[in-house]
Amino acid sequence: xxxxxxxxxxxCYVMGGxxxxxxxxxxxxxLAGQVLVTGSPCLELCRNPLGDRKAPFVKINGRIHSSAxxxxxxxxxxxxRDED
Amino acid sequence: xxxxxxxxxxxxxxxxxxxxxxxxxxxxKSPGGQHAVAVLSDGLGSGIKANVLSTLxxxxxxxxxxxxxxxxxxxxxxxxxxxxxxERKINYATFSIVELKGMEKVxxxxxxxxxxxxxRGSSLFTNTRLETIPARKDIGRGVMTTxxxxxxxxxxxxxxxDGVTQAGLGTKSFPLGWTLKxxxxxxxxxxxxxxxxxxxxxxxxxxxxxxxxxVYTAKDDISCSVTYIRHPRHLILVTGPPFHPEQDELxxxxxxxxxxxxxxxxxxxAMILSRQWAVPLKVVLSRRCSTLPPESKMxxxxxxxxxxxxxxxxxxxxxxxxxxxxxxSDPAQKIVARLLDADRITLLVGTKINEAHQxxxxxxxxxxxxxxxxxxxxxxxxxxxxxxxxxxx
Numbered sequence: 001x002x003x004x005x006x007x008x009x010x011x012c013y014v015m016g017g018x019x020x021x022x023x024x025x026x027x028x029x030x031l032a033g034q035v036l037v038t039g040s041p042c043l044e045l046c047r048n049p050l051g052d053r054k055a056p057f058v059k060i061n062g063r064i065h066s067s068a069x070x071x072x073x074x075x076x077x078x079x080x081r082d083e084d
Numbered sequence: 085x086x087x088x089x090x091x092x093x094x095x096x097x098x099x100x101x102x103x104x105x106x107x108x109x110x111x112x113k114s115p116g117g118q119h120a121v122a123v124l125s126d127g128l129g130s131g132i133k134a135n136v137l138s139t140l141x142x143x144x145x146x147x148x149x150x151x152x153x154x155x156x157x158x159x160x161x162x163x164x165x166x167x168x169x170x171e172r173k174i175n176y177a178t179f180s181i182v183e184l185k186g187m188e189k190v191x192x193x194x195x196x197x198x199x200x201x202x203x204r205g206s207s208l209f210t211n212t213r214l215e216t217i218p219a220r221k222d223i224g225r226g227v228m229t230t231x232x233x234x235x236x237x238x239x240x241x242x243x244x245x246d247g248v249t250q251a252g253l254g255t256k257s258f259p260l261g262w263t264l265k266x267x268x269x270x271x272x273x274x275x276x277x278x279x280x281x282x283x284x285x286x287x288x289x290x291x292x293x294x295x296x297x298x299v300y301t302a303k304d305d306i307s308c309s310v311t312y313i314r315h316p317r318h319l320i321l322v323t324g325p326p327f328h329p330e331q332d333e334l335x336x337x338x339x340x341x342x343x344x345x346x347x348x349x350x351x352x353x354a355m356i357l358s359r360q361w362a363v364p365l366k367v368v369l370s371r372r373c374s375t376l377p378p379e380s381k382m383x384x385x386x387x388x389x390x391x392x393x394x395x396x397x398x399x400x401x402x403x404x405x406x407x408x409x410x411x412x413s414d415p416a417q418k419i420v421a422r423l424l425d426a427d428r429i430t431l432l433v434g435t436k437i438n439e440a441h442q443x444x445x446x447x448x449x450x451x452x453x454x455x456x457x458x459x460x461x462x463x464x465x466x467x468x469x470x471x472x473x474x475x476x477x
Contacts, residue, residue: 008367009351010392010438013377021378024369039367041380041388042351047438 002035002080004073005059009042017056019070031077088187088237089316089427090117092469093283094309095291099130099247100301106134107245107307108142112150113469118186121149124243124309125179126197128169134305141166141177155181155193159228163195163219175226180243182311184235192231192241195219198249198264199229201242206275208268209239238279240286241311242271247304248290252297262297282425283310316471318344319426321419323391324434324453325352326477335434335477336360340384342430347419348382350391353434358382379415387422389415395456398423402463428471429464433457435476 006012006020024037045057045064053066058073060080065073094109106129111122125141127134141162148158158181167176178196185191192200202209212233219228249267252258267290274281274289281289290308298306320342326335336357339346348354358365363383376397377390397416402423423429433454457474464470 006369008377008390010377010390013390013393018377021369037369039369039378039380040351041354041365041367041390044352044355 002031002077002084003059003061004035004037004077005043006037006039007043007045007055007057008039009046009055011046012043012056015055016069020056020058020068020073023070023073027077028074031074031081034081035077087316088117088313090120090184090187091283091312091314091427092120092122092309093287094122094124094307095284095287096308097247097291097295097302097306099303099305100298102131102305104132104135105307106130106138106305107247108135108138109307109309110142110146111309111311112146119150120184120187120311121146122182122241122243122309122311123149123179124197124245124307125177126245126247126305126307127177128174130305137177138179141179145179145181149181149183155183155191156228156230159193159195159219178246182241182243184311184313187313188235190231190233190235190239190241192229194229194231196226198244198246198267200231200244201240201264201268201271202231202233203240203242203271203275204236205238206272206279208272209233235313237313237315239313240275240283242286242290243309243311244290245305245307247302247306248294248308250304251294251302251306252299253303255297255299258297262294280314283312284424286310286312316427317425318342318428318430319347319422320344320430320432321347321349321423322357322432322434323349323353323395323457324438325350325356325436327435331477332356333360335432339432345386345422345426346384347387347389347422348385349389349395349419350434352438353391354380354382354385354388357385376415379418387415387418389419392453392456394419395453395460399456399459399463402460402467423464423470424468426470429473431457431461431472431474433474433476 043057046055056068058065058068060076092111096105098105107126109124113120123142123145125138127137145158180194180197183191212231215230216227219226249264250261253261287308287310291306294306365382367380376394380388382388394416398419401420461472461474465472
């Protein structure tokens with residue numbers, strides 16, 4: 001099972017993270033049932049400089065993804081699945 | 085004396101086809117509620133004319149009683165200054181004035197309105213000193229009734245306009261109208277079912293029932309006001325981490341020990357509490373809300389939401405009266421409902437700046453937390469008559 005943790009903090013939300021929250025309900029068929037989606041009130045990544053990495057943030061199996069979009073997260077989830 | 089709070093509210097429905105209420109309700113509480121006045125006046129006729137007449141009467145009554153003139157004397161002043169309808173020889177407006185001193189001594193003066201109902205708990209309270217004297221000797225009609233009693237916690241004084249008691253008049257079901265007796269039974273039933281019902285809710289239930297009897301076309305202005313003496317309802321809303329991280333423990337303790345509902349706004353704030361209280365914090369992803377970040381759940385907190393965006397929306401809702409009572413499930417509406425249900429509100433604001441919000445790429449709406457909270461506090465105090473304590477940490 002892949003763990004996807006989506007940040008729903010203010011900075012992530014206004015930078016487009018709101019759309020990511022829909023992933024909890026709308027995963028593509030090939031990933032459905034293989035991903036555990038949880039939300040986080042704040043991953044606390046926005047305030048700790050991570051180079052030029054920007055909100056919105058998600059964590060996939062603990063690995064940080066920045067500037068996340070629905071497409072990039074789905075791609076990263078597929079990569080994570082294929083790595084397993 | 086036990087701690088007391090006055091919950092005063094009024095619900096009104098205008099006569100069908102009229103844009104304004106012909107009845108007028110005004111109330112004023114001194115800071116701390118040691119002196120309170122509420123006035124319900126019914127102007128002759130309906131529409132603008134009635135509104136002007138009832139407003140004139142209620143403003144006079146409110147100002148006069150607030151300036152320490154007794155309700156009885158105030159009534160006499162109004163009689164002397166109000167004109168009389170030349171054709172029908174009746175007063176241009178009827179009124180009921182209730183004055184509460186020290187949240188205990190009640191004096192009620194009524195002129196030509198349906199008799200106010202006094203409830204102690206769910207039963208009618210009649211053990212009052214009642215005095216009836218002729219009013220307006222000049223037109224030779226009308227009596228003024230004065231009622232005095234010592235109020236207890238749980239007492240309600242309910243003032244009605246005749247649009248309530250006469251609702252449904254002439255219909256098959258209510259040939260004589262709803263009648264005061266039936267209204268009394270309706271209210272007693274409401275109070276038995278829900279002894280803690282707020283003044284706003286009770287007043288709305290009465291006017292809606294009246295409108296129903298009028299077959300949803302109000303034949304007259306329908307007004308009901310409720311003055312309820314009860315223990316205050318406390319609520320705390322916390323937002324933002326304390327300025328010094330070493331205060332986190334104290335902050336968490338203060339919130340935990342608060343006796344009443346607890347609202348937490350802000351991810352970091354919620355995480356601090358979760359850590360300090362050693363309870364899990366979980367974002368609720370199942371219910372979608374398109375405009376605001378989702379709520380979270382945490383044991384010990386009544387409501388956990390995102391911070392600044394949600395609070396900005398709360399402030400917006402509180403300032404715009406139109407959307408106030410929408411029963412929506414978005415987190416801001418939930419906060420508003422909780423805030424309006426409370427009497428004494430503690431706003432505990434952490435002043436730590438969120439560096440992430442200082443990014444110039446973020447939208448301007450990310451206002452400074454303190455400003456938003458100041459606005460909310462002001463609105464709750466001024467427009468919703470709440471006791472508000474705003475503390476920074």
